[in-house]
Structures are given as C-alpha cells and as structure tokens.
Amino acid sequence: MNIKGFNVAGPVIDEETRCIHYHSEQDRIAIKFKCCDTYYPCILCHRETAGHDPLKWERAEYGTRAVLCGTCGAELTIDEYLAHSDACPRCSKSFNPGCSLHHHLYFELGK
Numbered sequence: 001m002n003i004k005g006f007n008v009a010g011p012v013i014d015e016e017t018r019c020i021h022y023h024s025e026q027d028r029i030a031i032k033f034k035c036c037d038t039y040y041p042c043i044l045c046h047r048e049t050a051g052h053d054p055l056k057w058e059r060a061e062y063g064t065r066a067v068l069c070g071t072c073g074a075e076l077t078i079d080e081y082l083a084h085s086d087a088c089p090r091c092s093k094s095f096n097p098g099c100s101l102h103h104h105l106y107f108e109l110g111k
Contacts, residue, residue, distance in 0.1 A: 003030070004073025009038050010045025017041045017070030026096040028088075029081075031106050032066040039068055043105050058108045069093070078107060 001012040008030045011020040017030040019041035030039040033046055035055040040046040046054050057066060057078055067081040068074070072091035080089060082103070087094045103109060 003070055006039055006068055008041065010040045010049045012041055019045050024096060026094050028070040028093060029095055030068040030070060056106060056108050
C-alpha cells in the first residue's frame with residue numbers, strides 16, 4: 001500500500017500503517033527492514049509476507065531513516081525514533097507505548 005509516498009508491504013489495513021496484527025489508535029508506525037529495504041507495519045507482517053528472515057539494524061546504522069510515521073509521513077532515523085518512541089517528533093501524534101517491548105526485534109540494543 002502506498003502511504004504518504006512510501007510503499008508499506010504486508011496486510012496493511014489503513015493509511016496510517018495499521019495492520020491486521022496491530023491496529024489500535026496509537027499503532028501508526030512502519031519500520032523499514034534492513035534485510036529487504038522495505039517498510040512493514042510489524043515483524044509479523046514481515047514474517048508472513050517477505051519470504052526471508054529479518055535482520056536487525058546495527059547500532060552503527062542508527063542514523064538511517066527507517067521508521068515511518070503513518071500520520072504525517074515523517075521518515076525518522078532510528079536514533080530519532082528511539083529518543084521519541086512515545087510520540088512523533090514532527091506531528092506529536094502518540095505512538096503505541098507497547099512498541100518499546102519489541103525494539104529488540106528490529107534494532108541491535110545494548111553496547
């Protein structure tokens with residue numbers, strides 16, 4: 001689905017990047033997967049449709065624009081997203097606080 005000029009793959013259900021797995025009012029981001037350079041709403045969407053295992057973004061790559069706000073279309077760097085994971089720094093719309101529980105699935109954390 002084309003969302004704010006970006007292709008978001010997987011079972012997307014609306015124009016703010018919500019999917020069949022996560023579709024609350026606050027679920028409004030998509031993450032670009034390093035392995036395929038493609039945005040997906042969540043890791044489950046990637047697992048179901050990509051045909052390959054995901055790769056995590058390494059800490060040295062945190063300057064990469066890899067998080068899309070489905071409300072305003074801002075493409076955030078990983079650093080920006082992790083520093084503002086409660087709301088978009090551009091439009092101030094809140095992000096799902098539960099997403100932080102999944103950061104380890106997308107991003108290399110720790111040292």
